[in-house]
Amino acid sequence: MSYVIDRRLNGKNKSTVNRQRFLRRYREHIKKAVEEAVSRRSITDMEHGEQISIPGRDIDEPILHHGRGGRQTIVHPGNKEFTAGDRIPRPSGGGGGRGGGKASNQGEGMDDFVFQITQEEFLDFMFEDLELPNLVKRHLTGADTFKTVRAGISNEGSPSRINIVRTLRSAHARRIALSGSSRSKLKDAQAELERLKREEPDNFGDIQELEAEIAKLRARIERVPFLDTFDLKYNLLVKQPNPSSKAVMFCLMDVSGSMTQATKDIAKRFFILLYLFLKRNYDKIEVVFIRHHTSAREVDEEEFFYSRETGGTIVSSALKLMQEIMAERYPINEWNIYAAQASDGDNWNDDSPICRDILIKQIMPFVQYYTYVEITPREHQALWYEYEQVCEAFDDTFAQQQIVSTADIYPVFRELFQRRLVT
Numbered sequence: 001m002s003y004v005i006d007r008r009l010n011g012k013n014k015s016t017v018n019r020q021r022f023l024r025r026y027r028e029h030i031k032k033a034v035e036e037a038v039s040r041r042s043i044t045d046m047e048h049g050e051q052i053s054i055p056g057r058d059i060d061e062p063i064l065h066h067g068r069g070g071r072q073t074i075v076h077p078g079n080k081e082f083t084a085g086d087r088i089p090r091p092s093g094g095g096g097g098r099g100g101g102k103a104s105n106q107g108e109g110m111d112d113f114v115f116q117i118t119q120e121e122f123l124d125f126m127f128e129d130l131e132l133p134n135l136v137k138r139h140l141t142g143a144d145t146f147k148t149v150r151a152g153i154s155n156e157g158s159p160s161r162i163n164i165v166r167t168l169r170s171a172h173a174r175r176i177a178l179s180g181s182s183r184s185k186l187k188d189a190q191a192e193l194e195r196l197k198r199e200e201p202d203n204f205g206d207i208q209e210l211e212a213e214i215a216k217l218r219a220r221i222e223r224v225p226f227l228d229t230f231d232l233k234y235n236l237l238v239k240q241p242n243p244s245s246k247a248v249m250f251c252l253m254d255v256s257g258s259m260t261q262a263t264k265d266i267a268k269r270f271f272i273l274l275y276l277f278l279k280r281n282y283d284k285i286e287v288v289f290i291r292h293h294t295s296a297r298e299v300d301e302e303e304f305f306y307s308r309e310t311g312g313t314i315v316s317s318a319l320k321l322m323q324e325i326m327a328e329r330y331p332i333n334e335w336n337i338y339a340a341q342a343s344d345g346d347n348w349n350d351d352s353p354i355c356r357d358i359l360i361k362q363i364m365p366f367v368q369y370y371t372y373v374e375i376t377p378r379e380h381q382a383l384w385y386e387y388e389q390v391c392e393a394f395d396d397t398f399a400q401q402q403i404v405s406t407a408d409i410y411p412v413f414r415e416l417f418q419r420r421l422v423t
Helices: 016-025 027-040 119-126 164-199 204-222 261-281 301-306 316-329 349-366 382-393 406-417
Strands: 050-054 113-117 146-154 234-241 247-254 285-292 296-299 336-343 369-375 398-403
Touching (some): 261 336, 285 316, 349 382
Antiparallel strands (some): 050 113, 285 296
16 A cells, blocks of 8 residues: 655645636636625725625536446326426425525525635726737837746756756666666677577686676776766756836826816726726836816825815817827837826816817827716717717727716726727
8 A cells, every 4th residue: 555645835825726616617706706896895995805696506516426237117197287397386485595585394495605816806806808909019128027947958957947857867867878788798709608608618717708898888887977077968947038018197187166076086096997908917017197277286195195276177188198108108109199088077277179189289199099088967068079080080099988977987998998808
């Protein structure tokens, strides 16, 4: 009997593989629960995961068992109540553990299986199948990231990377090469010795001479070492540059007086969701925050989300500032440029056509993707219709959506950044 002892140390995440397999199996249940959680909780509330409930009937395992075997002859009687295709109603009576019904002295059941997913798993499901559209490889600023790849076999290396099979193969080939002639002579000498012992047993002189030669040949063969430092072979690992695209996201938010506090909160939640998505999925990306009323200003993350500045509405000021920053800091041959704009649609009447012209002539030809989100339950105003003309001219790289309530944030976000199939 053989005993196999696993002496590998158990890490703190020793059940990670089983957990990942479980999450893959019940992916549909978890995705549905995550979407419902996003719609009812605050976007900024990401300090914990989510409780997932799976119906008991969906966690049953298939059972394999032996049949009765043999040849069975069974007569199935018909009935006068049902015919083929009829739907049989559920029997009345309480099911144990289900709740919501009257007490009963019959029936058994099983509670739903409830488990907790972590914050990391929650965000993974939340941003699944999302990406920045039209991300392409542009000019790379050096290879600052690497990945280790196999690059064949080397004669030098660390003992931890030794290739045992190639080493033994090399040692075997060396032994054959160094002792091949001696083994051939040894074989011939042994054959001649057997002949002499069989045909000339009294020829002691030749027999002793052959025995001495055989001993000498065996000693020569045994002096060839089984393993030599020349035989050692190592797996060669090299660092391969891992090029990454540079991308920048411009976040433009209207903070004018027409934006109520509720509208601003929705805009902030949309941008927080976008910010989480970018920082989680893209290492090499910069975010530029621009707030505007009658004038636009580049701000940091803290001021963008929490400043209470307000004023009139001139949207073109933000677009002009974005164009200036693009020209000054983000050359189009090196950067993938994205933009997301949120507003309630109100704008100075004469300014909306200016916004359209700036987008068509100075911004859209140089960006990978531009999204406009209008947060209002009212009818669309002039800015929306001007942007429709931009959408007609750049239908692949410009998208606009309307958000009415907080529940629309996540569906609209997924619609804007849904992964497109490459044709």
